[in-house]
Amino acid sequence: MAGSEPMPALIEVDGLSASYGRVAALKPMHLRVEDGEFVTVLGPNGAGKTTLLRAISRLIASRGRIRFKGRDITALPTHHLAKLGIVMVQEGRGLFGEMTVYENLLLGAYGLGHDGEKIERRFEQVFQLFPKLRERASQVAASMSGGEQQMLAVGRALMAEPKLLMLDEPSLGLAPKVAEGILDTLGELNRKGLGILLVEQKAPLALKLARRVYVLSSGSVRAELPAHEIKSHYDLARFYFH
Template sequence: MTLLEVEGLRVTYGGVEAVRDLSLSVETGEVVALLGANGAGKSTTLRALSGLVRPAAGRIRLEGRDLARVPAHEIVELGVAHVPEGRRVFGTLSVEENLNLGAYTRRRLRGAVEEARARVYRLFPRLEERRHQLAGTLSGGEQQMLAIGRGLMARPRLLLLDEPSLGLAPKLVREIFRTVREINRQGVTVLLVEQNARMALRLAHRGYVLETGRLALGGPAAELRQDPRMREAYLGGRA
């Protein structure tokens, strides 16, 4: 079943086209990787999907419902959570306070916040250990865990992850990717923007490659890993 469908998406900043005529789809239960060089339009695409920027043209449909003019907070309520690049945790708030902010759309449901928080702590035991610690004092890896956990507090059906491995040591990158795989196994569909193309394609079911705002390649992850263009440009000549 198609969860997300994007058709002819066009996003402009001050007259400059950041995304041009982009079409893609994400099936329920998939991990889909969105790859490309810096400035290719990947993060802009996620911001358009989550309602943070308005498309100049095109359609964004979640299970058939057009999201192109739906406010960002309502998109969260519909089951889409966006974990932005750079973590953007609230440094002067505690870990638990950051998590609670992620559940603002569910705060009226009795027990929902506590249930979601317990789920996050099961995924990230380190966050529970540091639940009273200020987020600004966490390591980079712990802040990334917190950013993902905060997104999960909304109990999304679709998680938009923007560069979760950025700036992390290789050991932490592997840990984050293992957790993303577990999140997917628990039933959350994931659209992943990631510079580490090799690891992303080993995690993902399918992938898309953007170049200067346009779709350049797309297909099953295993096929993209073997595509000569992909291997030359993003995989260092190796699958």
């Protein structure tokens, strides 16, 4: 019966794998994020976390299927994904350092086309979330502190009206308090219904917000479990090193 069919996941990867030359960085894996869900991918360096996000974003060649809200998007090029609402905050923030904060945010809204009113509304929402960005609107991005740059990276991603926000180690290089502030904002966004796929090494921070956790090691999923279960163990080492 059509009515009893389960809702398609926000994003679902099926048998996704990727390699750099002969080195398999990601072995065939399955992963899904439900609509409005906060999912964290944990793993040590070299586990394949960044490769996973880059493969989903079509920034690297991969095998397997990727579905977004039930639609097969495997063959779509990267630039098409932002228009669908799949937006990624890259490791190292990926800002356009010589441009101003304002220009970076405008580029975030690139997929919204020429709809000035819509873009202006997005600006207001981002500035409400990160008031500092309003103050620094005319400042060159490279001249901001690490925390402000991360705010800008998240703000720029939000300008695109994402339905799924993927973040690659947003806490990297930030002071614990600053990182906590950024992750708290992500939690707030998730409570408003934004689906989030977060890749992190700092488990305690990431687990505070996640509903489900995937643990990656050597390019494979070692465990998939609700976040509260992993919290009770707290010793993640056994998931990391098999």
